[in-house]
Amino acid sequence: MTVGPLPLLVLPMVAGxxxxxxxRWRNLPPLLTAGVAAVLGVLLLALPFGQPLRxxxxxxxxxxxxxxxxxxLTLGVSDRLALGFLFLAGAxxxxxxxxxxxxxxxxxxxxxxxxxxxxxxLIRPLIYSALLFQIAATLVVFSLHAEEEGxxxxxxxxxxxxxxxxxxxLVSHWLLxxxxxxPDQQSLLQVAxxxxxxxxxxxxxxxxxxxxxxxxxxxGLPLVTAFVYTVMSGGVWFLMLGYLQTYPWLxxxxxxxRVVPALGLVTAVVGGVLGTTRRGPGVWAGYAVMVDTGxxxxxxxxxxxxxxxxxxxxxxxRVMGAALMAAGLSSLQMRSGGVPALPDGVGWQxxxxxxxxxxxxxxxxxxxxxxxxxxxxxxxxGLLSTDPATGCLLLLVSVGPxxxxxxxxxxxxxxxxxxxxxGEREDTEKTEEPAPEPILNVALLLLFxxxxxxxxxxxxxxxxxxxxxxxxxxx
Amino acid sequence: xxxxxxxxxxxxxxxAWPSVVGLCVALSLLLVAWQWxxxxxxxxxxxxxxxxxxxxxxxxxxxxVNLLIGLMIAFTLYLTGRYLTARQQAAERTEExxxxxxxxxxxxxxxxxxxxxxxxxxxxxxxxxYQRFPLPQVPTDVGLACELLAIGGLFLMGLSEEPFxxxxxxxxxxxxxxxxxxxxxxxxVVVGLLGTISFLVALAVTFLAVTHVxxxxxER
Numbered sequence: 201m202t203v204g205p206l207p208l209l210v211l212p213m214v215a216g217x218x219x220x221x222x223x224r225w226r227n228l229p230p231l232l233t234a235g236v237a238a239v240l241g242v243l244l245l246a247l248p249f250g251q252p253l254r255x256x257x258x259x260x261x262x263x264x265x266x267x268x269x270x271x272x273l274t275l276g277v278s279d280r281l282a283l284g285f286l287f288l289a290g291a292x293x294x295x296x297x298x299x300x301x302x303x304x305x306x307x308x309x310x311x312x313x314x315x316x317x318x319x320x321x322l323i324r325p326l327i328y329s330a331l332l333f334q335i336a337a338t339l340v341v342f343s344l345h346a347e348e349e350g351x352x353x354x355x356x357x358x359x360x361x362x363x364x365x366x367x368x369x370l371v372s373h374w375l376l377x378x379x380x381x382x383p384d385q386q387s388l389l390q391v392a393x394x395x396x397x398x399x400x401x402x403x404x405x406x407x408x409x410x411x412x413x414x415x416x417x418x419x420g421l422p423l424v425t426a427f428v429y430t431v432m433s434g435g436v437w438f439l440m441l442g443y444l445q446t447y448p449w450l451x452x453x454x455x456x457x458r459v460v461p462a463l464g465l466v467t468a469v470v471g472g473v474l475g476t477t478r479r480g481p482g483v484w485a486g487y488a489v490m491v492d493t494g495x496x497x498x499x500x501x502x503x504x505x506x507x508x509x510x511x512x513x514x515x516x517x518r519v520m521g522a523a524l525m526a527a528g529l530s531s532l533q534m535r536s537g538g539v540p541a542l543p544d545g546v547g548w549q550x551x552x553x554x555x556x557x558x559x560x561x562x563x564x565x566x567x568x569x570x571x572x573x574x575x576x577x578x579x580x581x582g583l584l585s586t587d588p589a590t591g592c593l594l595l596l597v598s599v600g601p602x603x604x605x606x607x608x609x610x611x612x613x614x615x616x617x618x619x620x621x622x623g624e625r626e627d628t629e630k631t632e633e634p635a636p637e638p639i640l641n642v643a644l645l646l647l648f649x650x651x652x653x654x655x656x657x658x659x660x661x662x663x664x665x666x667x668x669x670x671x672x673x674x675x
Numbered sequence: 676x677x678x679x680x681x682x683x684x685x686x687x688x689x690x691a692w693p694s695v696v697g698l699c700v701a702l703s704l705l706l707v708a709w710q711w712x713x714x715x716x717x718x719x720x721x722x723x724x725x726x727x728x729x730x731x732x733x734x735x736x737x738x739x740v741n742l743l744i745g746l747m748i749a750f751t752l753y754l755t756g757r758y759l760t761a762r763q764q765a766a767e768r769t770e771e772x773x774x775x776x777x778x779x780x781x782x783x784x785x786x787x788x789x790x791x792x793x794x795x796x797x798x799x800x801x802x803x804x805y806q807r808f809p810l811p812q813v814p815t816d817v818g819l820a821c822e823l824l825a826i827g828g829l830f831l832m833g834l835s836e837e838p839f840x841x842x843x844x845x846x847x848x849x850x851x852x853x854x855x856x857x858x859x860x861x862x863x864v865v866v867g868l869l870g871t872i873s874f875l876v877a878l879a880v881t882f883l884a885v886t887h888v889x890x891x892x893x894e895r
Binding site: 269270271327328331332334335338339341342345346347351352353355356359360363364366367370371374 | 832836838841842845848849852856859860864865868869871872875876878879880882883884885886
């Protein structure tokens with residue numbers, strides 16, 4: 201029996217289902233799903249292309265095409281690298297959920313979503329990818345907010361924007377089918393281009409469709425928010441690259457060279473300006489992601505292998521910053537009663553978590569010597585020599601989130617000492633010392649902090665992988 | 676199945692302009708009324724008339740499956756509405772406030788005149804939109820119904836930030852799009868996946884509605 205790449209879809213879903221039923225044991229679901237995702241991710245990146253695997257005495261060739269519901273399911277080299285990244289990013293977030301997770305649905309649903317994202321990348325025609333992505337996005341919403349806790353604006357907005365993006369992708373597929381029958385009707389092509397562009401603008405959260413990005417960070421659980429910003433966004437990026445590969449006339453369009461960089465620039469500027477305001481760490485992370493997305497889009501618009509490589513590298517390094525910051529935030533939120541808005545001075549109660557917020561935030565903002573800086577510098581240094589005006593503007597807006605981060609960290613570390621009123625005796629009672637951070641939590645945070653700094657100091661490995669992957673998508 | 680198909684066959688005379696009128700009624704229930712029971716009824720009616728119109732563009736069996744999914748969605752919304760109301764009343768009782776009786780009659784949404792105007796605007800926008808951009812591959816009445824549902828859904832989404840009410844807009848929008856796309860793409864897998872998406876969206880909306888009400892309780 202030929203199974204081809206089916207295990208890449210089925211195994212995470214099975215792990216997710218098993219994790220759901222094992223929720224009684226709190227540690228087991230995140231570890232199980234992290235393990236399965238990590239094994240699949242490493243397998244995809246390490247196994248030579250076309251080499252068969254021996255499972256239970258049977259040979260499995262992952263690259264062998266199979267049919268799912270009558271649709272082709274194929275695993276190319278680019279899909280292997282893309283899926284490997286998504287699985288490893290998911291594994292990192294599930295591992296953090298083991299110690300910092302709130303809400304017990306993230307690991308089971310997240311693992312199922314990874315399987316669906318596998319389907320998004322592997323199934324053809326692309327109409328099914330769009331449908332599977334919509335299912336994945338809807339499932340994520342269930343884990344985005346803790347049960348019976350807090351507001352739910354972020355989830356609703358994410359669901360709304362993803363749903364509004366669906367018709368464009370489906371109708372464009374039908375229009376392109378018509379175009380192949382009557383190639384003289386250029387209007388079909390123009391309408392399809394507009395619909396595809398509109399849909400991806402919604403999914404990526406480009407200005408003016410960015411409302412969901414800060415909203416998700418504002419009231420979503422930190423680790424699930426990081427999942428949306430990295431894994432789900434990664435799925436959208438690879439789906440978009442799949443569209444550009446399948447329909448090369450999209451990049452040959454006269455609008456591509458003007459509209460795409462302009463959209464990226466405006467998104468980065470809006471994210472940078474709004475990132476200077478202090479509206480809570482989750483919302484700030486959303487604005488930082490907007491700047492990152494804008495920069496990646498500017499890089500993508502260059503259309504060269506190095507441009508696409510820079511865009512993918514930005515996506516890769518975003519995982520470190522977003523995951524680390526989310527872990528730190530989650531830990532601090534647990535100490536302050538689970539509310540998204542952290543009280544002033546809470547940072548002193550958990551110094552390692554605060555350090556994780558600082559280092560993760562610096563990486564998201566693209567500040568040296570963290571992983572985020574390496575990705576940005578590759579773009580900005582190139583732009584400063586070829587297009588100094590755009591380069592300077594992007595450099596300037598990159599500073600915006602940094603200003604916001606300084607305010608957030610200032611709030612976390614602000615010491616409150618109530619001033620006694622006249623005639624009132626100063627309260628001399630000693631306040632209860634906060635419990636120290638568990639050693640496993642500290643170890644995990646230190647591991648991710650070290651990885652974030654090391655990837656900033658030695659960025660070649662990730663940059664090379666991104667450049668290699670970009671080679672498969674370059675046009 | 677044969678019996679159900681026979682029933683559909685008998686009421687197929689409704690599957691044209693009467694269904695468009697029925698959709699207008701369903702939309703007005705969603706836009707103007709405030710009671711969750713009326714909303715659930717509105718959603719049920721909406722999916723019924725959409726299924727009737729679908730019999731014109733896709734196989735009746737598939738339309739029937741879509742109707743069943745729609746009725747399940749309406750039932751889910753009904754249960755959610757009932758749960759939310761019960762919880763709200765329980766919260767009021769624990770605060771030892773006099774228990775407000777839930778209005779038993781047809782309750783109109785706050786700002787009813789504005790909402791009635793919005794309904795009118797939706798109807799005008801749908802008719803004008805259809806005259807300017809007629810949808811391909813579908814008869815006039817079906818095309819108008821699609822635009823009516825899509826525009827009505829967008830308005831419903833924009834009118835409220837509450838998950839339950841905004842979710843009604845999402846579902847209305849998806850129903851309109853499903854009616855249109857069913858005519859374009861005859862693949863059963865696509866129709867099935869669209870139905871799955873609608874049901875999952877309904878579940879997500881109800882989940883969000885429950886978490887949202889918790890916050891309201893906390894604030895109280």
